Amino acid sequence: MIDLFDIRYLRMGTPDLESAIEFATRIVGLQLVSRVGKAAYFRSDKVEVRGDTRDHTLVYFEGDPKDHATGFDLRNPEDFDRIGAELDNAGYPVTLATSEECELRRVKRMLSFKDPSGNRIEIVSRPYHSGTRYFPGRDSGITHFSHIGLRTTDAGRDEAFWTRIMNARVSDWIGDAPLLRVDTAHHTLALFPSPHPGIQHINHQVEDVDDIMRSYYFLKEKGVRIVFGPGRHPLSSAIMLYFEGPDRMVYEYSVGVKHIMPEQEATYRPRQFPFENESFCMWGSKPDLPEFRADGEGGADADAAGRRAGLRSVI
Ligand SMILES: [Fe+2]
Known part of the structure; x- marks a missing residue:
């Protein structure tokens, strides 16, 4: 079992680095902390929130927009020496x-491998912290980077990978998509069925609901495509807003995500939700995201989509 602590960073290629920097800072509100060669590093975490002074949480580099990597750090850095062999033995060459x-x-050390869907995963030991504090690119109210939607070509197979080889636990399912936690937050990884691997959305937590609504009007004014929300997720209880960024990457702001505390771990039971709009938003907002739609390319629960189509033709 590999005891992951959290997602440490994301790395994403883009053909237009300058536009990605502009969007990340002036629209999302991240801080540009450095530029190294053809890469830009961003930070998003307020030290007061997690006591975290991590060097960066996101990197855009000039390259293929399909080239994504997710970096995790370990609860115990000394585990680094054994996990390479553990992954190799399980059939995931490192x-x-x-x-x-x-x-x-x-970081001090890093190894990489591909998960069963082909997502590039990096595990790091002793990642760098920063001596300077987070200063946002705009006042979006971001407190920290929180989770990602990760594409899966087989949700059941990948759920087994993340829960048996890694320490992830299922918090809930929506259709076939498991929402997985590695820490107390309801989900750090949400595996959404898709024809190809990659990061599907990137979540940052904001301070309060006012930030969600302020951003809703701000993004509309800036002509940013809003793809879901404002709304509230029944699964995690979070109030959310999703919008489209560079290379059609989806960004999410949310506030109020449920936590499953260590003392609740023994008795917590994951819940199954149907793959329906009402399971994504309890206020009635409808996702304009293929992976969140029963009739979309994601096909997260093809049977349910079929049943719903049948039902619609009856009523
Ligand atoms: Fe999310």
Whole structure:
């Protein structure tokens, strides 16, 4: 079992680095902390929230927009020496990073492998912290980076990978998509069925509901495509807003995500929700996201989609 602590960073290619920087800072509200070669590093975490002074949470680099990596750090850095063999033995060949690759990620050590869907996963040891505090690119109210939607080509298979080889636990299912926690937050990873791998959405938590609504009007005024919300997720209880960024990457702001505390772990039971709009939003907002729609390309629960189509033709 590999005891992950949290997602440490995301790395994403983009053909237009300058536009991605503009969007990340002036629209999302991240802080541009450095530029190294053809890569830009962003930070999003207020130290008061998690006591975290992490060096960065997101990197855009000039490259293929389908080239995504998710970096996790370990609860115990000394586990790093054994997990490579553990992954190799489980059938996931591991590549150990060179010192140059580690320096680019601002970590002491790093290994990478592909999850069963082909998502590039990096596990790091002793990632760098920063001596300077977070200063946002705009007043969006972001308190910290929180979770991602990760694409899966087989949700059941990947759920088994993340819960058996890794320490993730299922918090709830929506259709076939498991929402997985590694810490107390309801989900750190949400595996959404998709024809291809990749990061599906990126969540940042904001301070309160006012930030969600302020951003809703701000994004509309800036001509940013809002793809879901404002609304409230029944699964995690979070109030949310989703919008489209560079290379059609979806960003989410949310507030009020449910936590499952250590003393609740023993008795917590994951719940199954149907793959329906009402399971995504209890206020009635309808997602304009294929992976969140029963009739979309995601096909997260093809049977349910079929049943619903049948039902619609009857009533
Ligand atoms: Fe989300």
